[in-house]
Amino acid sequence: MKYPLEGITVLDLSHALAGPYCSTLLADFGADVIKIEPSESGEISRSWGFPLPGGVENEYFTSLHRNKKGMALDLKHAEGRAILMRMIEKADVVLENFRPGTLDKFGLGYEQARERNAGIVYCSISGFGLDGPYRDRAGMDLIIQAESGMISVTGEPGGRGVRAGVSIADLTGGMNAALGILLALRVREKTGAGQLVDVSMMEGQMSLLGTILGAYLSTGEVPGPMGTAYKPILPYQTFRTRSRDLALAVGTEKLWKDFCPAIGCPELVDDPRYASNRARNRNRPALIDRLQEVFLTKTYEEWEAILVDSGIPVGAINNMEELVNHPQVKARGSLVEVEHPRAGKLRMVGVPVRLSETPGAIRTAAPLLGEHNDEVLRDMLGLSAEQIAALRRTGAFGPNASAPPLKSDDR
Template structure:
């Protein structure tokens, strides 16, 4: 039994934000039917790396889905989609604003055949406003939202986050919104339209910085690995490799100082409270850096961990996938793909005691499940499927 195994999701999305949302739902049992053009959605060509002709990007992102190749511009293709929507709980799309309306498969059209539908549209800037028609990829939204302006080394112009955080955040908000709407439907019996913008997703995770700006009028700047609200809370060089340190309270500060050989800083009026440490940030960081250079990372780990000081190593990806905690948690799972063969990937991250998620099937080939979905969901016979294929409505 899976938590969402009674849900059917029609996934019209491509690239990352939408597919990430549908993968979250699929990981916990939802039947996700990915509607694709005959050539496949755009991320199938994103690479390298590739597994043969399949991009690793697509293969790792789109597990637990079926693929139906459908021409939505074809009258029979549109009609077939709406028939599928009659039997669905969720429609998810991230096309350019207005595209689904032009195709005749927007919320209004789908709601006519399925009043209980949850229709989720993800876009760069939302369904209204002066930026609604702008094309948006993750980089653009990171830039417009202010995310780039606060990311990077001090004094820099800012850098893109190391992952596509605007896409991923929008995908998470979309999955959360879908689940909230499904819960509401249990009470009202009605579906609803969800408008998820990548821009507002970034504002959501920047809310602390935006709130601080409203409070003091100081424009946040890139701080490297440091954090404006707390310190010490950043990385330092040791005699071997860098160490990440987080001192989250004044109580922990009093424990921390003697451990690093600086007991005199414990009650120093310049550093006794977090606010005072912030005021005197430059002199404090210089003193701490000098102290950390006296020992190796391993020596500091032996001193700080037993005392409960949050600390860690800066691991590369090749280290992370062999990390003992990752192994102990079984966070990486294996899956057999028809082209890629046996592959490893990150498993569903939320552990549920009664209805755990899992990787039930690999990412689909283009149109791999067209016939089986039409048979199972619509009860189509071979002759009707053959007629649709002959007409060019299905791939």
């Protein structure tokens, strides 16, 4: 076995971010992911983000759909739906993030799928889950961040809540979906039966907010934004220095006892106001003011050397340019290069989980729209060139699919 998920076929009907991020995680580790897109315009994210060289492709889609085969299919066409159901019969996983009930109307929902394939793992990602009063509401990332309470605890103290810098509700939903799929596949190994995986982005955010929700349930105190600070631990936030901001995380009493002498304030160790984490929290404003005064006496670079030498967790607040040139990023090869047939060489983030024996890899660039139609129909369904040509004439691949898609030899 070269990749952990080799031999697993995933039909990815999802769009935007949550579902595609899930299928990317699976594809990076060897799953055969077939990205199925609307035949006329392709997946919605083909129009998002910033254009790449050549002006046709964009960075959003290409970074999110590596390692996948591309298939264009018109699910509004009866023959298109029939093709997809034949593929479901042979697949291991179906992944979708339409509004709940959408695929049922096409005869392609979970109940219909398992009638044809009892072993199918059918994963549905939605904003609020497959039941409940919010079931039918649209669930874009911003809406879920707002409804879940995530925005209410993000931002500067006393200010309005802000959206997280990344689409955290989508990304968490994608990761939870990948986990759910793997768990369901594990069960299928033992029982032979597939199942429905219901992933709610709302509940994903609630899981991230678990400790904050726990504090509210215990105290009844509604939390608000705290900037970079973290209420359970102090000091645990950013501070200004003479050059750039510094991120500091003193998470244990041992670190506190090492930290105070390191910054030239040994008297703080035994000060009863700060002798324990609870005491420090009770006297938070006075301690933060004192530490800020101290950190302004030196540059970030000077403090970094002092704190690293003392074993204190410290870091710089890097922008994207600084991240790309970070020595750790370069040493680990965290950015990889892939050749795209239209945009040329692209750099993108590599596989985030490293396995010693069966590591994931970025093997191919994101597919062009409908690039692998013929290949999938031939290899998965066993159709001949004549049968594929006949299907193309029916309009199953859309009104603009009379010519064959780009073949690998043409790339």
